[in-house]
Amino acid sequence: xxxxxxxxxxxxxxxxxxxxxxxxxxxxxxxxxxxxxxxxxxxxxxxxxxxxxxxxxxxxxxxxxxxxxxxxxxxxxxxxxxxxxxxxxxxxxxxxxxxxxxxxxxxxxxxxxxxxxxxxxxxxxxxxxxxxxxxxxxxxxxxxxxxxxxxxxxxxxxxxxxxxxxxxxxxxxxxxx
Amino acid sequence: xxxxxxxxxxxxxxxxxxxxxxxxxxxxxxxxxxxxxxxxxxxxxxxxxxxxxxxxxxxxxxxxxxxxxxxxxxxxxxxxxxxxxxxxxxxxxxxxxxxxxxxxxxxxxxxxxxxxxxxxxxxxxxxxxxxxxxxxxxxxxxxxxxxxxxxxxxxxxxxxxxxxxxxxxxxxxxxxx
Numbered sequence: 001x002x003x004x005x006x007x008x009x010x011x012x013x014x015x016x017x018x019x020x021x022x023x024x025x026x027x028x029x030x031x032x033x034x035x036x037x038x039x040x041x042x043x044x045x046x047x048x049x050x051x052x053x054x055x056x057x058x059x060x061x062x063x064x065x066x067x068x069x070x071x072x073x074x075x076x077x078x079x080x081x082x083x084x085x086x087x088x089x090x091x092x093x094x095x096x097x098x099x100x101x102x103x104x105x106x107x108x109x110x111x112x113x114x115x116x117x118x119x120x121x122x123x124x125x126x127x128x129x130x131x132x133x134x135x136x137x138x139x140x141x142x143x144x145x146x147x148x149x150x151x152x153x154x155x156x157x158x159x160x161x162x163x164x165x166x167x168x169x170x171x172x173x174x175x176x177x
Numbered sequence: 178x179x180x181x182x183x184x185x186x187x188x189x190x191x192x193x194x195x196x197x198x199x200x201x202x203x204x205x206x207x208x209x210x211x212x213x214x215x216x217x218x219x220x221x222x223x224x225x226x227x228x229x230x231x232x233x234x235x236x237x238x239x240x241x242x243x244x245x246x247x248x249x250x251x252x253x254x255x256x257x258x259x260x261x262x263x264x265x266x267x268x269x270x271x272x273x274x275x276x277x278x279x280x281x282x283x284x285x286x287x288x289x290x291x292x293x294x295x296x297x298x299x300x301x302x303x304x305x306x307x308x309x310x311x312x313x314x315x316x317x318x319x320x321x322x323x324x325x326x327x328x329x330x331x332x333x334x335x336x337x338x339x340x341x342x343x344x345x346x347x348x349x350x351x352x353x354x
Contacts, residue, residue, distance in 0.1 A: 004251075004254075006223070006229055006254075007229060007231075007249070007255075007257045008253045008257075008259075009208060009257050009258065009259055009261065009263065010229045010230055010231060010257065010263075011228070011230045011231065011232070011233050011258060011263075012220060012252075013215070013230060013233055013244070014216045014219070015213070015215060015216035015217065015218070015219030015220045015223070016220075016223050016230050017219075017220060017223045017224030017225075019223070019229070020224065020225070020227055020326055021228045022227075022312070022316040023225070023226055023248075023306065023316070024227065024251070025308040025312075025352070026226060026227055026229075026248050026271040026305050026306070026308075027248060027272075027305060027306045027307075027352065028247070028248045028274060028303065028304075028305055029272070029301070029304045029306040029350070030298070030302075030304045030348075031208040031242070031302075031303050032269040032299075032301035032302050032303075032304065033299065033300055033301060034293075034298055034299055034300075034349070038190070038191070038192060039191045039192035040192065041192070042190060042191070042193050042194075043192045043193075043194060044194030046183070046193050046194045046196070047194030047195075047197065048200070049200055049203060050199075050200025050201065050203055051196055051205075052183055052184060052187045052196070052197045053183075053187055053189070053190060054187060054188065055188070056188050066336055067190070070204055070205070071200075071204060071205045073183070074181075074201070077183075077184045078184075078186065079183075079285025080184045080185075080186050080291035082185075082186055083186060084186065085188065086187075086188075087353065088354060089191050090307045091351070091352050091353045092306065092352055092353070092354070094271040094272035095204075095205040095206070095271035095272045097205060098301075098304070100301060102294075109181075112296070113298060113299040113300040114293070114297035114298060116211075116291070116293060116299055116300050117342070120209055120290070120291035120297070120315070121290060121291060122210065122211055122290040122292055122293055122300065122343075122345070123185060123208075123209075123210055123211075123293050123299065123300030124209035124210060124211055124275075124277060124320065125208075125209050125210075125344075126205065126207070126208050126209075127205075127206045127207045127209065127275070128203050128205055128206060129203070129204045129206040129268045129269065130202065130203050131201075131203075132202075134259060135199070136199075136203075139180045139199040139200070140199070147203070148339050159321075160289070162269075165273050165351040166284055166299075168299070168300075170261060171207075171209070173268060174208070175202070175204065175268050175269055176265035176268045176269070177265060177269070
């Protein structure tokens with residue numbers, strides 16, 4: 001096996017290995033969450049967090065849809081490929097959010113997904129970093145977003161957690177330079 | 178509220194809104210998963226998937242550690258900031274994987290986290306896109322990685338799902354150009 005040394009300023013810890021040549025070109029592309037109601041989720045991820053819907057795959061026979069979103073920069077929005085099918089573009093990106101909607105859950109008042117932060121635990125959260133935490137908090141309040149943890153709660157004043165429409169935790173941290 | 182039109186080639190769907198100016202500069206930074214044994218997880222994410230450990234935050238009083246990893250390109254590895262504290266760098270990246278280790282779980286034979294794909298469902302998977310799916314599958318086999326779905330299983334021949342040491346599903350798709 002051919003390996004590539006980890007960068008000098010990368011950290012080591014028990015278990016950390018050199019980089020296998022076989023993994024070159026791998027891209028950590030997306031995270032998938034199941035959602036109850038796509039209208040509510042799309043309103044939140046586009047209208048509050050400012051994401052862009054890049055791909056919508058519909059599987060009516062199997063009764064589910066997939067939505068692929070990204071938080072694009074102004075430059076990326078200007079340079080988005082001029083094609084209606086952005087599947088290839090999406091495959092090359094990082095930090096895509098895939099939302100899976102199984103038809104009908106939005107009409108079932110008793111239905112909800114599990115956010116991973118109570119038993120049985122597992123998945124914890126997704127996180128957005130923002131230029132100004134206080135301004136972001138004000139923006140979330142303006143939109144009636146529910147907080148799991150406001151910056152002033154607890155000891156970590158530089159972190160907030162909001163909840164998406166399914167109750168998944170979305171950590172909010174400030175970008176550092 | 179000032180909004181920015183979604184790009185022309187972006188998709189629309191019920192719920193999709195224009196981009197609020199207040200979200201400009203937001204970055205979808207990371208996804209957090211809890212892990213039972215950091216040695217096994219770091220072996221997998223660095224030694225099989227080729228990620229780099231960029232930040233290791235230790236909270237011995239609260240008995241947990243956080244590990245932040247990224248799948249870097251050769252260019253990014255060469256240009257990593259020359260500082261031991263990459264916290265600021267990490268805050269600006271996309272597709273960071275945060276692994277949370279609560280001390281002691283690695284020694285509890287009966288302990289396991291929930292991967293979100295059986296009841297109660299919620300989180301589904303993370304996904305890596307790879308330059309060559311068949312070569313990636315051969316690499317995973319060489320490392321004894323467990324498959325949830327091999328490419329030849331089911332109708333979707335261009336997708337595989339492997340399992341990380343906690344049983345979280347990792348989708349593998351091929352990069353498209």
